[in-house]
Amino acid sequence: MGLPPDAFDGERKEALKNLSTVDIQACPGSGKTTLLVAKLAILAKYWTNNKQGICILSHTNAARKEIEDKLGNTDLGKKLLSHPHFIGTIHGFFNQYIALPWIRSMRFPVTMIDTEVAINYRWKRIPQKYQSGISKNHHEPLNILSATDILGNPRPISWGKSLLKPESQTYQKIKGSINESFEKGIFTYDEVFVFTKDALNKVPSLKNSIQTRFLICFVDEAQDCTEEQNLILSKIFPFPDKNIIKQRFGDGNQAIFHNYNANENVKSEPFPQNGYLTISDSLRFNQKIAKLSDPLGLIPYNMEGKGGQVNNNSKNTIILFEKEFIKDVLPTFCDIIFKNFSQETIESLKKQDVYAVGMVHKKPDNSDKYTVVSYWTNYHQHRNKKDYNPNLMIDYLKLSINLIKENHDFNYGLNFFSKGLIRFINENAGTEKIYNIRNPYRFISNQLLLENNGNKEYLVWLYELFKLKNLDEEKWNGHIKPKLLEMVKIISDGNLPHDLSFFNWDDSSEFICLFDKSVNIQNNFHFNDGERQLNINLGSIHSIKGQTHFATLVLDTFWKGREFKTNLIYLIDWLTGDVKGRSTQNSNNNRLKCHYVAMTRPTDLLCLALPICFTNPDTWAKLRSRGWDLKFLGSNEYKEKVTLYNWF
Numbered sequence: 001m002g003l004p005p006d007a008f009d010g011e012r013k014e015a016l017k018n019l020s021t022v023d024i025q026a027c028p029g030s031g032k033t034t035l036l037v038a039k040l041a042i043l044a045k046y047w048t049n050n051k052q053g054i055c056i057l058s059h060t061n062a063a064r065k066e067i068e069d070k071l072g073n074t075d076l077g078k079k080l081l082s083h084p085h086f087i088g089t090i091h092g093f094f095n096q097y098i099a100l101p102w103i104r105s106m107r108f109p110v111t112m113i114d115t116e117v118a119i120n121y122r123w124k125r126i127p128q129k130y131q132s133g134i135s136k137n138h139h140e141p142l143n144i145l146s147a148t149d150i151l152g153n154p155r156p157i158s159w160g161k162s163l164l165k166p167e168s169q170t171y172q173k174i175k176g177s178i179n180e181s182f183e184k185g186i187f188t189y190d191e192v193f194v195f196t197k198d199a200l201n202k203v204p205s206l207k208n209s210i211q212t213r214f215l216i217c218f219v220d221e222a223q224d225c226t227e228e229q230n231l232i233l234s235k236i237f238p239f240p241d242k243n244i245i246k247q248r249f250g251d252g253n254q255a256i257f258h259n260y261n262a263n264e265n266v267k268s269e270p271f272p273q274n275g276y277l278t279i280s281d282s283l284r285f286n287q288k289i290a291k292l293s294d295p296l297g298l299i300p301y302n303m304e305g306k307g308g309q310v311n312n313n314s315k316n317t318i319i320l321f322e323k324e325f326i327k328d329v330l331p332t333f334c335d336i337i338f339k340n341f342s343q344e345t346i347e348s349l350k351k352q353d354v355y356a357v358g359m360v361h362k363k364p365d366n367s368d369k370y371t372v373v374s375y376w377t378n379y380h381q382h383r384n385k386k387d388y389n390p391n392l393m394i395d396y397l398k399l400s401i402n403l404i405k406e407n408h409d410f411n412y413g414l415n416f417f418s419k420g421l422i423r424f425i426n427e428n429a430g431t432e433k434i435y436n437i438r439n440p441y442r443f444i445s446n447q448l449l450l451e452n453n454g455n456k457e458y459l460v461w462l463y464e465l466f467k468l469k470n471l472d473e474e475k476w477n478g479h480i481k482p483k484l485l486e487m488v489k490i491i492s493d494g495n496l497p498h499d500l501s502f503f504n505w506d507d508s509s510e511f512i513c514l515f516d517k518s519v520n521i522q523n524n525f526h527f528n529d530g531e532r533q534l535n536i537n538l539g540s541i542h543s544i545k546g547q548t549h550f551a552t553l554v555l556d557t558f559w560k561g562r563e564f565k566t567n568l569i570y571l572i573d574w575l576t577g578d579v580k581g582r583s584t585q586n587s588n589n590n591r592l593k594c595h596y597v598a599m600t601r602p603t604d605l606l607c608l609a610l611p612i613c614f615t616n617p618d619t620w621a622k623l624r625s626r627g628w629d630l631k632f633l634g635s636n637e638y639k640e641k642v643t644l645y646n647w648f
Contacts, residue, residue: 008038011279016042021240023222023248023272027301028600029284029548032249036220037066043216044076052213053084057093057233058220059257062546064088086214090229091192097210099192102199106150111185112426116389118188119145120427122177124499130173144174146188150198152178193228200235210236211243222248222271223255230268239269248272253297254597256542282600283307284548288316289606292627293599295580296571296592308603314340315629316605318575319553320612320620322634323368329375329609330356332633333553334527334534340605346534349550354536355601356525358555359567359594361540369558370566372538375609379523379538389423393484393503394476396420401466413466414441421488428497447491458487473505481505541598551605554598560587567591569614576622 008016012031015024016039026032036056043054056063064087071077079085086093100110112118123131123141134144137159148155152175157164164171181187187195200206217237219225225233237246250271280301282290290305297303317336319329333356337346361372361381373379390396397420400413418440448455461483481503485496523538536553544552556568571591573579583589599606612634620630 011277011281015039015277015279018247018277019245021244021246023250023276024279025272025276025299026249026251026279027282027297027303028251028254028597029282029307030279031283032251032279033062033066033220034070035279036063036218036249037070040067040080040218041071041076044079047079049084049215051084052215053086054080055093055214055217055237056085056087056220057090057217059089059224060221061087061089063220084213090219090225090233091189094192094196094232097213098199098206099195102195103187108182109185110187113187113189113192115142115146115188115190117423117426118181118186118191121184121186122174122181124427125177125180126173130170133170134174145178146190147178147182147194150195152182154178190228193232196232200232207236211241214244216245217247219246219248220250222250223252224250224257225266225271227266227268230266230270234268239273252299253593254545256545256593256597280304281306285600285603285606288314288627289599289602292316292575292606293596295574295577296596296599298582298589298592298596300580314605316627317607317629317631318623319607319609319631319633320615321609321632322612324635325633326370326374327376328633329555330525330536330553331527332631333536333551333607333609334532336607336631337534337551337605338532343532346532349534351535352537352547353550354534355544355547355549355551356536356538356553356555357541357544357598357601358557359541359591359598360557360559361538364558366564368564370555370611371557372540372555374557375555376525376538378525381540390420391502392506393420393424393481394471394506397465397468397480398471401468404466410463410466411441414462415439417441417462417466418444421484421491424502425488425492427502428499444487444491448487455490458483458490473507476505541594544601545597547601548603549601550603551607552598552602553607553609554595556608556610559591565614566611568595568608568610571595572615572619575608575626575628576619577626578622 012035015026015035024032024035026035040054040056047054064081067077067080067087071080081087086096088096095113103110119141122145126134134141137157139157144154144157146155147153153166154171154174157171157174159165159170166172166175214237217233219233237244239246248271252271255271278301281304284307285293285305286308287305289308290303294300294303315336319332319336321329337354356372356375358370358372358375360370361379363373363381364371367374373381390399396417400417402413403416404410404413421444422440445459448458465480484503485500489496525536525538527534527536541554554568556566558564558566561567561570568575570588574592583592599608608628612632624630
């Protein structure tokens with residue numbers, strides 16, 4: 001299973017053997033998903049019922065992937081991945097067993113469940129004068145064009161000093177666009193929950209049918225469930241219920257998804273419930289990292305670190321920097337790695353082994369509001385986002401070329417580019433069919449050839465397009481844009497809409513520089529001083545949740561602070577060990593959860609970077625006493641000051 005031979009002693013053994021309704025609170029790196037898979041394998045071995053099964057739910061397909069990777073070729077694995085069991089996402093479960101059958105029972109088709117497509121479809125069906133009124137009242141389409149019930153009513157909409165009245169023409173246009181979308185079978189992701197709740201309320205026996213179908217329910221990453229998800233799950237699989245067994249696995253200290261307050265706002269069966277089991281030893285990092293990160297957990301484990309075997313004498317370091325030296329933080333992190341580990345170890349590192357992450361990674365509107373961009377100006381927040389959808393077709397082209405360069409495979413770029421064309425067709429479909437396809441380029445090429453075998457020239461042209469060395473407005477508007485619009489007409493079998501702004505030229509695009517081969521496609525900082533080389537992956541803390549790194553640098557950033565006070569400065573008492581666990585302030589609890597996630601990623605080296613201006617010699621002394629090594633980046637004036645303490 002990938003765990004040490006003695007891993008299933010003690011706390012894990014108790015969790016493995018337990019078959020009652022209970023929550024299992026597991027610390028980072030404890031192998032909880034592996035534990036869940038082991039438990040499933042044991043159950044599958046003795047499961048003989050071919051009509052009733054086990055339901056395994058999560059927010060991603062991590063559990064399913066782990067079963068496929070570790071048990072896929074075994075009889076037990078094949079058994080778990082097939083009927084009568086369900087292994088998938090919470091959203092997928094609601095879709096398959098409740099929402100989609102209920103939607104179809106109302107005579108609605110199910111063409112597409114995609115929030116972005118649905119909102120754009122609805123917005124374009126609201127006349128311009130009503131759009132103007134909505135914008136003047138400071139509303140975004142995303143916030144008002146999702147239904148709160150099966151009749152298509154939106155949420156209450158503020159309008160001036162009161163609420164928009166249901167009988168008003170604007171309200172009726174909004175509701176009408178939602179209902180028209182329903183008629184076409186286009187729904188948002190959140191509307192799945194609307195129809196699920198409606199079905200459970202109107203057909204109480206549905207709960208009994210699902211419980212008869214699934215005798216055991218496991219929920220992985222339970223801390224990331226929203227109130228809405230927990231509310232529905234508590235109706236289907238109550239906690240506790242004599243008819244079923246329900247076990248939830250997670251870490252309440254890492255509830256950072258949906259919004260920073262995700263777990264704070266959960267009232268229906270918040271995780272973990274009283275009487276929960278605990279797994280407090282981490283197989284990821286060593287005891288030094290366990291000691292430094294444990295106080296930041298809202299519920300401290302008193303973690304025991306049993307991982308990190310390369311160099312247990314490595315110095316976990318806080319880099320204290322003056323503002324003018326912020327660009328030296330990443331090279332300094334590299335230098336710390338070089339000093340702590342052998343060249344052989346460094347050369348053996350994989351591409352994803354070293355990370356620098358921050359809580360906020362958008363481009364700042366003020367140089368005093370630090371974000372990840374402040375540390376490295378070439379960072380772009382969207383490059384790490386697998387599901388990123390640009391606002392213009394020209395950016396689909398630029399990013400497609402980059403995907404081809406990165407992966408050395410035309411298919412990556414062709415599919416991403418084709419996705420842009422299909423998005424345009426979907427959003428402007430009118431009464432035409434909305435296409436829901438898994439392989440965008442295959443669909444595009446098939447549609448072109450279905451119309452006329454002579455259209456092969458378009459496919460040849462596409463391949464040539466991705467070999468572009470440079471791009472300017474004349475080339476885009478005079479040649480590329482007309483050709484793309486011809487393709488759209490053929491594929492959609494209709495006239496072009498009036499609004500073609502999606503195909504506008506934009507030379508201010510942040511992606512224009514990516515045609516330069518010297519520019520890194522990924523968010524990778526490459527250090528090379530002529531003798532030594534190292535790559536550092538940059539990203540948000542949210543983007544690395546669940547990952548394991550060799551070394552992690554946590555970059556201090558600004559979020560809702562006073563006088564530009566940064567996140568880690570608010571948490572300084574936790575870093576010194578003076579305070580442990582939950583704060584009395586919600587904003588600090590948000591900071592704690594995020595930085596707890598970041599500080600528990602590395603196996604062997606943990607570093608932090610924070611501005612020295614908010615600290616003082618007393619703080620430095622406490623940090624050193626706690627076990628932190630300190631590194632100073634600043635002017636000679638500061639150097640003279642800190643040299644007095646003989647620390648740097």
